[in-house]
Each structure stands twice: as structure tokens, then as C-alpha cells.
Amino acid sequence: MAVPEQATDEALVSRAALGDNHAFDEITIRYQARVYRLACRLVGSDDAPDVVQEGFLSVYRNLASFRHESRFGTWLYRIVTNAALMHLRARTRRPVESLEAFLPEFDATGSHRHEPAELQVAARADELLDRRFLAEQAAAALDRLPDLYRSAFVLRDLEELSTADVARVLGIEPATVRQRVHRARLMLRGYLTALAGVTS
Amino acid sequence: MTDISCQTGVELLMDYLEGVVPEDMRTSLDSHVAGCPKCTAFVASYLATPRILRDATAAAVPPELQRSLLAFLRAKRGEGPRQKD
Helix, strand or coil: CCCCCCCCHHHHHHHHHCCCHHHHHHHHHHHHHHHHHHHHHHHCCCCHHHHHHHHHHHHHHCHHHCCCCCCHHHHHHHHHHHHHHHHHHHCCCCCCCCCHHHCCCECCCCCECCCHHHHHHHHHHHHHCCHHHHHHHHHHHHHHCCHHHHHHHHHHHHCCCCHHHHHHHHCCCHHHHHHHHHHHHHHHHHHHHHHCCCCC | CCCCCHHHHHHHHHHHHCCCCCHHHHHHHHHHHHCCHHHHHHHHHHHHHHHHHHHHCCCCCCHHHHHHHHHHHHHHCCCCCCCCC
16 A cells, blocks of 8 residues: 655645645644754743744744745744743743853863763763653753753754754854853753762 | 863864864864873763753653644634544
């Protein structure tokens, strides 16, 4: 039996832009899991449903502006990320303790202050820690990142977009993406180190 | 070839991994990390961090949101509820 060929994203977008609501439903179904996961990582699970709704509604309202010059997925990520960042700006955030304290430490000669066993332990955090505890702490750690670092880290390292695509989504230079992702990785690595039982 | 410190190596690590450091600096970094157990350990944990955070934050979309999202979008488009898709 022949398997029906799945419509491409771009074909669905073209049909939806011409008023085919079934095509837009198909886009929604195809991307809702990815969009929800992205929203959770950017704003937390409590606010994620609102961002998902706002994001898809914004996609629907802007279908006519999709130029087919970039991939639909990248365009969608830009819209949802903007919705998430607007959501973060609008809400009153409780003060959170910075992760700066988890940056790596060096002595006067520029050598690492800690021994190899301590420096490596973060790589085993998922073996050493209870899975649910790690999930809670990971969400809390993302929440403690500055917004600029979180958005770059989430898109580049958690959603696995290329640096060039993250730059397009956020409207910044690739070098700035690298700098923000690097800073976030350093803080989160130190945070995992502390969770796994030793200081950074 | 320039001799570099652990701190300089850490500062350049992301650019190194993305292939945007000059060749001579790349050679210096390779040489430093190969002879530095602390940096070897640090790089291992730096590389593992995205994977651990990715796995720990991979939330599944709740079924009730799947239903309510389609209903929300259809209502915004001025459509009534559908009996069956």
C-alpha cells in the first residue's frame, strides 16, 4: 500500500495563507510539541501554555509575511521566541539569585583552582543525581540565567539550532550568540558541578 | 606556538569548538589541553553540559493543551468546534 506523501511545511504555509484552515491545523499539530518544549525552556512550565497560544496565534496572523527565504521552522522559532521574551518582559519576576558564582575559578597564574576529578564531575551529573531532582534543578537553573543568555543557550544548545540560525532568530551577530551561549554553558556547568556534590 | 593558560583556553573554548579561532591559536589550545589534565576534565564537563540540560528539560506537551490549543486557534479564526478531525 502506498504511503501518502506528507505535505512540506512550506506547502502547508502557502495553503494556510490562502485560507485553508485544515492546513494551519496540520502545522499546529506538527509543531506543537516543539513549540511547547521551547516555551517551557524559555518561560517555565507554568507560563508555557500562554506562550504557545500567543505564538501560534501570531504565526497565523503573520502567515502572509512569511517570505519562504528562510526555513519555516526558523521563522516559527523567531515568532515564538519573541512571544516568550515579550511575556517575560510583561510579567513581574521574583528576584532570582545569579549564577555568576558558578563561573570557573582560576589562580593568579590562570590555572584552574580545582582538581581534575572536581572539574569533570558535572559530566556525570545525570548519573549521580535523581532524575526528577535534576529536572527540577535544571528548570530552576534556566530560570536563573539572564534572559539574553537563556534565549541564546536554549535555541543553540537545547533546541540545537545552528549558531547562524540562532543569530537570525534573535537578530544578533553570530559572535554575540557564541559569547552568550559560552557564558551560559560556563554558569550551568558550574551549577551542575555544585549539584553533583563539589564546588566549581 | 604561544603557551597559553587554562583561563585563556576556557575563554576561547566556544570559538574553538565552532572553528572560528585562528590556526596558530588552535594549535596552542590543542597542545595545552593535551598536556593539562585539569583542562581535559574541564572540557569534558563543558561538552556534557548541553546534553544533560537538554535531557533534563525535555518536557512533553500535555494532552489537554493539545486539545485546547486547536480549539483556541479555531475560535480565534471564527470557526465553531469540529465534531471529528
